[in-house]
Amino acid sequence: MKPKQLGAILLCYFLFGLSHSFAQTSLNPDISVIPRFRVETNDGAKLPAERKFSRPEFTLEEFELAVQAYLNPYARADIFLAKRGVGTEPIEIEEAYATFLRGLPGNMNIRIGKYLAEYGKLNSLHPHAWPFLTKPLSLERFLGEEGINDLGLSVSFLIPTGDVLFTRFNIDVLAGNTTAAIDPHSGNLSGGPGYADTLGGKPLYANAARLMTFFPVSENSDIEIGLSGLTGIHDPYNNLRFYYGNFDFKFKWKPSSYTSLVLQGEALLNTRNVATGTNLRGNLITQSLTSSGFYVYGDYQFQKIFTIGTRYDWSQSPYSKEDKAEAIAIFFGYYPVEETTAFRLQYQHTRTNVPGTNVLAVNSIALQFMFSMGPHKAHPF
Amino acid sequence: MKRTTFLFLILSSCFLQLSFAKVKVVTSLSDLADFTRVIGGDRVEVENLVRGSQNPHYIEVKPSYMLKLKSADIFIMIGMQLELWSQQIIDGSRNPNLLIVDCSHSVKKLEVPTSKLDASAGDIHPFGNPHYWLDPENVKIILQEILEALTKISPADHEYFKANMDAYIKKLDVKIAEWNKLMQPVKGGKFVSYHTSFSYLADHFGLSVVGYVEPKPGIPPTPSHTTELIQQMRKTGVKMIGLEQYFEDNTPTQIAEAANAKVVRLCTSAGGLDKTDDYISLMDYNVRQLIAGLK
Numbered sequence: 001m002k003p004k005q006l007g008a009i010l011l012c013y014f015l016f017g018l019s020h021s022f023a024q025t026s027l028n029p030d031i032s033v034i035p036r037f038r039v040e041t042n043d044g045a046k047l048p049a050e051r052k053f054s055r056p057e058f059t060l061e062e063f064e065l066a067v068q069a070y071l072n073p074y075a076r077a078d079i080f081l082a083k084r085g086v087g088t089e090p091i092e093i094e095e096a097y098a099t100f101l102r103g104l105p106g107n108m109n110i111r112i113g114k115y116l117a118e119y120g121k122l123n124s125l126h127p128h129a130w131p132f133l134t135k136p137l138s139l140e141r142f143l144g145e146e147g148i149n150d151l152g153l154s155v156s157f158l159i160p161t162g163d164v165l166f167t168r169f170n171i172d173v174l175a176g177n178t179t180a181a182i183d184p185h186s187g188n189l190s191g192g193p194g195y196a197d198t199l200g201g202k203p204l205y206a207n208a209a210r211l212m213t214f215f216p217v218s219e220n221s222d223i224e225i226g227l228s229g230l231t232g233i234h235d236p237y238n239n240l241r242f243y244y245g246n247f248d249f250k251f252k253w254k255p256s257s258y259t260s261l262v263l264q265g266e267a268l269l270n271t272r273n274v275a276t277g278t279n280l281r282g283n284l285i286t287q288s289l290t291s292s293g294f295y296v297y298g299d300y301q302f303q304k305i306f307t308i309g310t311r312y313d314w315s316q317s318p319y320s321k322e323d324k325a326e327a328i329a330i331f332f333g334y335y336p337v338e339e340t341t342a343f344r345l346q347y348q349h350t351r352t353n354v355p356g357t358n359v360l361a362v363n364s365i366a367l368q369f370m371f372s373m374g375p376h377k378a379h380p381f
Numbered sequence: 382m383k384r385t386t387f388l389f390l391i392l393s394s395c396f397l398q399l400s401f402a403k404v405k406v407v408t409s410l411s412d413l414a415d416f417t418r419v420i421g422g423d424r425v426e427v428e429n430l431v432r433g434s435q436n437p438h439y440i441e442v443k444p445s446y447m448l449k450l451k452s453a454d455i456f457i458m459i460g461m462q463l464e465l466w467s468q469q470i471i472d473g474s475r476n477p478n479l480l481i482v483d484c485s486h487s488v489k490k491l492e493v494p495t496s497k498l499d500a501s502a503g504d505i506h507p508f509g510n511p512h513y514w515l516d517p518e519n520v521k522i523i524l525q526e527i528l529e530a531l532t533k534i535s536p537a538d539h540e541y542f543k544a545n546m547d548a549y550i551k552k553l554d555v556k557i558a559e560w561n562k563l564m565q566p567v568k569g570g571k572f573v574s575y576h577t578s579f580s581y582l583a584d585h586f587g588l589s590v591v592g593y594v595e596p597k598p599g600i601p602p603t604p605s606h607t608t609e610l611i612q613q614m615r616k617t618g619v620k621m622i623g624l625e626q627y628f629e630d631n632t633p634t635q636i637a638e639a640a641n642a643k644v645v646r647l648c649t650s651a652g653g654l655d656k657t658d659d660y661i662s663l664m665d666y667n668v669r670q671l672i673a674g675l676k
Binding site: 076101102103107109158163164165166168214215216219222224252254256257258304305336337338340373 | 435436441443444448451452472476477500599600601627629
């Protein structure tokens with residue numbers, strides 16, 4: 001190879017390399033890490049006379065890694081990886097989706113991937129953004145530990161409702177993995193919308209939708225209300241369907257940078273046909289079942305770095321009106337340096353009333369510590 | 382005949398509506414809204430997202446802000462990452478035709494970091510201190526950005542906008558001369574501020590901000606830093622703490638008492654305090670307060 005040719009190749013390589021490294025630097029996605037640690041003690045499900053608090057247990061509640069960036073002028077992508085515990089627990093894809101923000105007819109947005117569906121107010125919010133430590137009982141019992149977090153496609157429209165009301169409608173087509181949250185062989189029928197399809201192979205598509213509207217009440221206060229629905233197959237063996245309806249509200253009053261009050265709640269109504277047996281002809285006998293649950297909480301920020309709040313939960317189970325649970329929690333937040341470091345302390349009293357067993361009462365005290373590195377964006381109202 | 386008249390009336394009404402359609406502008410700060418009203422006159426409709434009494438660094442992403450941007454032609458902001466919350470609002474507005482104007486492009490920036498940036502330095506803005514609108518000379522750069530944006534949306538009104546801008550600059554120049562004269566006796570004065578909000582204001586009037594109540598930008602005061610600051614103020618004879626309208630005065634008051642100094646409320650944005658309804662009255666107020674504090 002002639003020296004001139006070699007020189008030209010080297011020059012091209014150098015120039016290309018420079019531009020490439022610049023692009024890498026300037027186009028790096030936003031990367032954030034948010035670990036949450038917890039120390040917890042509780043007096044278990046024992047009789048009152050035997051009640052004794054356990055040795056406090058120190059756990060890594062969750063380690064969240066967020067990678068977020070615009071893909072191009074029209075779309076952005078968000079990936080959240082999560083790992084629980086410091087042992088061999090797998091790293092899970094909590095969410096991984098692309099959102100098409102611009103260029104679609106009617107200014108609609110489309111989201112594709114695995115994501116927390118916009119169902120109610122709390123389902124789509126990551127736990128680090130909650131003011132409390134535990135998921136409300138109604139959401140845990142009816143939506144499961146992971147919530148409605150599924151593969152799917154979401155289409156969102158803004159509904160024209162004047163200059164004061166902001167109204168949005170979302171509709172989701174979900175793979176239905178969320179509905180297969182309960183293992184029927186475990187005997188525990190609380191903790192998700194429906195049975196796991198242990199035979200496998202049946203598509204369990206689910207659909208979710210939410211209509212929300214937001215409006216300012218005064219210069220310092222706003223309200224958001226929402227109506228959501230979810231339907232899917234809860235019993236894949238008998239092809240039985242469930243329907244959830246959900247009402248949510250959030251009121252926020254923020255007269256200054258250091259003072260705010262949030263009042264929020266959700267109420268869920270479940271209707272489903274449940275198989276109770278077969279008749280003499282071998283046909284399925286079903287029974288209609290309706291159950292419900294709700295939570296409501298208030299969180300008051302009384303200084304820049306301190307918050308205090310309380311929450312009340314009441315919930316039946318997806319498969320039984322008699323299986324009831326209620327809880328009251330008091331929580332306290334300390335945010336010494338903005339949102340980068342947080343301490344939360346929570347006391348919760350939970351009473352579970354399962355037919356045929358004694359009422360179980362559990363007191364728990366938990367301290368949570370979390371920090372966040374990186375530019376993970378603030379959550380909207 | 383009746384049909385023709387009817388069609389004529391409909392078309393005329395459409396034409397009139399188009400002719401008088403105002404340019405819809407949303408600004409981040411109230412000061413930018415004031416400047417836009419001055420240039421745009423009755424041919425613009427202006428709203429601002431951040432009230433003068435609010436800290437512009439920390440604004441909650443509300444759907445109502447998205448709604449404002451949804452129907453807007455232009456969104457004008459300070460830039461330099463002051464409005465870190467703005468991108469979520471812009472995305473949420475779903476307005477593909479929105480013209481986004483960052484007024485900071487031609488500003489001579491202060492406190493631009495020269496070393497590696499990380500959170501140990503507090504809430505550092507990587508492109509420099511963004512509070513540049515408090516130097517009245519920088520307002521002329523902002524006005525030029527606004528003029529260009531309004532002209533892009535409504536080219537036919539360029540002369541009208543330009544005439545309004547020129548008139549305002551004349552008025553501003555008179556006020557700048559007046560403020561400079563009033564501030565002459567306290568030139569070279571030193572003060573402490575809560576946050577790094579007044580670097581451009583101090584730079585314009587030849588003052589020095591020699592310390593901050595915050596140990597690092599955006600970081601709440603700590604006892605050790607407060608002690609150090611009191612000692613520094615005693616040693617250097619600083620007699621004034623300039624406090625932004627949205628910060629609590631507990632810690633600054635304690636520091637001022639210990640250092641034999643006084644707390645003076647300054648204002649960063651129009652409408653943040655009484656008698657600061659627009660930018661000129663805001664600067665009138667700040668000049669009065671600085672003179673009172675530094676004398």
